[in-house]
Amino acid sequence: MTTHHNAAFVRTEDAPLMEAPSSQIGLRAWLWKNIFASMADYATPGKAVISLLMTVITIFTAYALIWMTWTLLDFALFSATFFDPEGLKRDACLDEAGACWPYVKAKWYQFMYGFYPPEEVWRVNVCMGMLAIGIAWLVFPLPHRGKVALFMLFAYPVIAFVLLNGMPIEHEGDIGQVVSGVWFPLILAGIAFAGWWLARSDRYGDVVNAMAPALLMAAIVLGIFAGLPLVTMALDLALGTEVVETNKWGGLTITLVVAIFGIVISLPVGMLLALGRQSNAPIIRYSSIIFIEVVRGIPLISVLFFASAMLPYFLEPGVDFNKLLRAMIGVVLFASAYMAEVIRGGLQAIPKGQYEGGMSLGLSFWQQMRLIILPQALTTVIPGIVNTFIGLFKDTTLVLIISIFDLLGILSATLKDPEWSTPTTAYTGYLVIALIYWIFCFSMSRYSVYMENKLDRSHR
Amino acid sequence: MSEHATARKELAVSDEVAIDIRGMNKWYGTFHVLRDINLTVYQGERIVICGPSGSGKSTLIRCINALEEHQQGSIEVDGTRLTNDLKNIDKVRSEVGMCFQHFNLFPHLTILENCTLAPIWVRKEPKKQAIETAMHFLEKVKIPDQAKKYPGQLSGGQQQRVAIARSLCMKPRVMLFDEPTSALDPEMIKEVLDTMIELAEEGMTMLCVTHEMGFARQVANRVIFMDQGQIVEQNEPEAFFNNPQSDRTKLFLSQILGH
Numbered sequence: 133m134t135t136h137h138n139a140a141f142v143r144t145e146d147a148p149l150m151e152a153p154s155s156q157i158g159l160r161a162w163l164w165k166n167i168f169a170s171m172a173d174y175a176t177p178g179k180a181v182i183s184l185l186m187t188v189i190t191i192f193t194a195y196a197l198i199w200m201t202w203t204l205l206d207f208a209l210f211s212a213t214f215f216d217p218e219g220l221k222r223d224a225c226l227d228e229a230g231a232c233w234p235y236v237k238a239k240w241y242q243f244m245y246g247f248y249p250p251e252e253v254w255r256v257n258v259c260m261g262m263l264a265i266g267i268a269w270l271v272f273p274l275p276h277r278g279k280v281a282l283f284m285l286f287a288y289p290v291i292a293f294v295l296l297n298g299m300p301i302e303h304e305g306d307i308g309q310v311v312s313g314v315w316f317p318l319i320l321a322g323i324a325f326a327g328w329w330l331a332r333s334d335r336y337g338d339v340v341n342a343m344a345p346a347l348l349m350a351a352i353v354l355g356i357f358a359g360l361p362l363v364t365m366a367l368d369l370a371l372g373t374e375v376v377e378t379n380k381w382g383g384l385t386i387t388l389v390v391a392i393f394g395i396v397i398s399l400p401v402g403m404l405l406a407l408g409r410q411s412n413a414p415i416i417r418y419s420s421i422i423f424i425e426v427v428r429g430i431p432l433i434s435v436l437f438f439a440s441a442m443l444p445y446f447l448e449p450g451v452d453f454n455k456l457l458r459a460m461i462g463v464v465l466f467a468s469a470y471m472a473e474v475i476r477g478g479l480q481a482i483p484k485g486q487y488e489g490g491m492s493l494g495l496s497f498w499q500q501m502r503l504i505i506l507p508q509a510l511t512t513v514i515p516g517i518v519n520t521f522i523g524l525f526k527d528t529t530l531v532l533i534i535s536i537f538d539l540l541g542i543l544s545a546t547l548k549d550p551e552w553s554t555p556t557t558a559y560t561g562y563l564v565i566a567l568i569y570w571i572f573c574f575s576m577s578r579y580s581v582y583m584e585n586k587l588d589r590s591h592r
Numbered sequence: 593m594s595e596h597a598t599a600r601k602e603l604a605v606s607d608e609v610a611i612d613i614r615g616m617n618k619w620y621g622t623f624h625v626l627r628d629i630n631l632t633v634y635q636g637e638r639i640v641i642c643g644p645s646g647s648g649k650s651t652l653i654r655c656i657n658a659l660e661e662h663q664q665g666s667i668e669v670d671g672t673r674l675t676n677d678l679k680n681i682d683k684v685r686s687e688v689g690m691c692f693q694h695f696n697l698f699p700h701l702t703i704l705e706n707c708t709l710a711p712i713w714v715r716k717e718p719k720k721q722a723i724e725t726a727m728h729f730l731e732k733v734k735i736p737d738q739a740k741k742y743p744g745q746l747s748g749g750q751q752q753r754v755a756i757a758r759s760l761c762m763k764p765r766v767m768l769f770d771e772p773t774s775a776l777d778p779e780m781i782k783e784v785l786d787t788m789i790e791l792a793e794e795g796m797t798m799l800c801v802t803h804e805m806g807f808a809r810q811v812a813n814r815v816i817f818m819d820q821g822q823i824v825e826q827n828e829p830e831a832f833f834n835n836p837q838s839d840r841t842k843l844f845l846s847q848i849l850g851h
Contacts, residue, residue, distance in 0.1 A: 488659055489696030494714040
């Protein structure tokens with residue numbers, strides 16, 4: 133052993149760059165690293181025990197996977213009945229132990245449209261077609277996105293309503309009665325709106341100025357109160373082209389109407405609530421907190437039940453909300469409260485320096501929010517937002533309890549049809565419905581991942 | 593003003609008051625963080641503020657653009673008095689640029705967008721003009737080629753220079769620097785200081801909280817020493833460094849110039 137090393141060293145030429153060894157690349161390397169390596173170490177008794185354990189777990193998992201896949205394929209394909217050429221209905225499916233596809237074919241219309249009259253169903257198709265094109269336009273960014281987004285947000289709902297429901301021309305309800313229920317909130321909304329208009333200019337000092345957002349919120353809420361009976365009247369008034377009452381809507385149509393309405397409205401409302409919860413003005417802060425905590429603290433079923441059964445008691449007699457509209461509002465309130473908390477998480481992740489950076493440049497509060505804080509906060513919590521959307525999409529099934537037949541509700545209804553009563557009908561139906569839900573939810577999930585990657589500026 | 597200042601490039605200081613702070617006091621809860629601050633800054637002055645950590649120097653300059661509010665006394669910036677009136681605060685903020693220790697660039701916007709954001713939204717400049725101004729100042733801080741990148745792709749020194757350019761795009765009358773080089777790797781400090789020196793030479797009114805004493809000697813016309821929320825001593829750099837009067841100043845200087 134030497135006692136002294138010469139520490140001086142000078143590299144005269146670079147070490148060569150070499151290709152990675154074959155143990156690092158290719159399918160074999162992948163299989164080895166991810167599956168077999170954990171089972172191959174027997175160097176010490178402890179490691180041997182772990183390796184044996186991993187072997188058992190691997191074999192069990194592989195078996196379970198194969199077994200489940202086989203069972204599913206066997207049910208859905210190999211043992212299934214596909215055709216019913218003689219129109220035997222349930223008898224066609226009784227021989228086989230697998231899925232009864234003729235049942236799905238027979239009930240497909242109801243799965244999609246509920247009890248919508250077949251001769252009018254083109255209206256739903258046009259509506260959904262426009263929706264699909266609109267969403268595709270925004271999801272795969274095509275030119276003029278902004279205009280399409282505006283169209284989808286403001287014009288499309290009106291078009292969709294007129295298409296799905298029918299065109300209101302003549303009326304049966306008592307307009308006077310409806311108007312009497314409208315004028316009071318309408319006047320209050322007008323006052324609040326005028327107050328906001330005055331307060332947002334800086335002429336009347338800071339205290340008034342600070343009240344502007346609260347006044348705007350009040351105006352919007354009161355406006356909704358005033359507007360709802362009007363919308364309901366429009367719904368209830370019986371109408372020139374054939375009106376398809378909302379109680380005939382059903383199936384996937386209802387699911388999509390409720391879910392998309394919920395998704396589109398809950399995001400901005402959730403944003404306002406999240407900002408409100410962080411506000412320095414106690415009235416705004418506490419009303420946001422109370423709203424969020426109350427709504428979050430009760431089950432959606434209670435909200436829907438309240439909206440369906442109790443709300444009429446609070447309204448003047450004769451003013452009747454459409455049941456579907458009530459359910460939609462219930463869903464929106466519920467989703468907004470969750471959304472607010474998700475977005476608040478995002479707001480808290482934004483460093484104080486971002487606010488200060490904006491402030492030091494002279495940006496106003498709303499400019500800071502819109503241009504700096506919210507874009508970053510929302511990007512941060514895309515997984516949480518989409519999580520809430522997916523939850524909301526599936527929660528729409530709860531409208532069943534106020535007898536609105538969404539996709540799942542219509543399935544339960546068709547299962548009661550004795551003509552198609554076989555041991556496997558229910559399994560087949562639930563499999564199909566599960567697949568439809570899964571396709572929608574998985575699409576949202578993938579879009580979320582795509583957006584996360586696209587908006588990630590941290591290491592590009 | 594001073595016969596010692598011959599080594600430095602002489603820079604004009606006008607008689608016009610840029611910032612006037614009178615009898616200002618500030619508390620964090622019950623903690624008296626700024627005590628009886630009186631400070632008049634003239635257009636064209638380059639003031640370096642130093643002092644031990646917790647002495648209130650950052651808080652002082654953050655009061656000037658109302659990032660912190662003061663409870664007593666008055667602050668006037670360019671004749672606009674800082675009160676609770678949001679209008680005055682926004683006016684002052686758009687006239688006073690600020691650079692932070694951690695840059696506070698907006699990571700979701702490109703360098704160019706960072707620079708054009710405030711001119712477009714606060715000054716209501718047309719986009720084309722804002723971009724021209726931004727490119728002008730990015731050239732000035734020597735990073736026009738990074739305009740399309742995002743802040744996360746730049747080094748710390750480059751980010752701080754972008755932050756300076758971003759402030760300059762608002763054409764501020766006064767620039768505040770809050771420890772602009774403290775978060776930087778040593779090899780990047782010089783590029784930021786060079787930018788600041790260039791800015792000073794063009795006559796910008798500057799208040800810098802910094803521990804870069806070389807910068808203070810070279811650029812400042814006044815050095816302010818703060819301790820425990822008070823202005824303890826202020827003087828021209830030569831006198832300040834060579835002949836400090838207060839014991840606290842002497843102690844502080846011996847600590848930071850010790851090795």
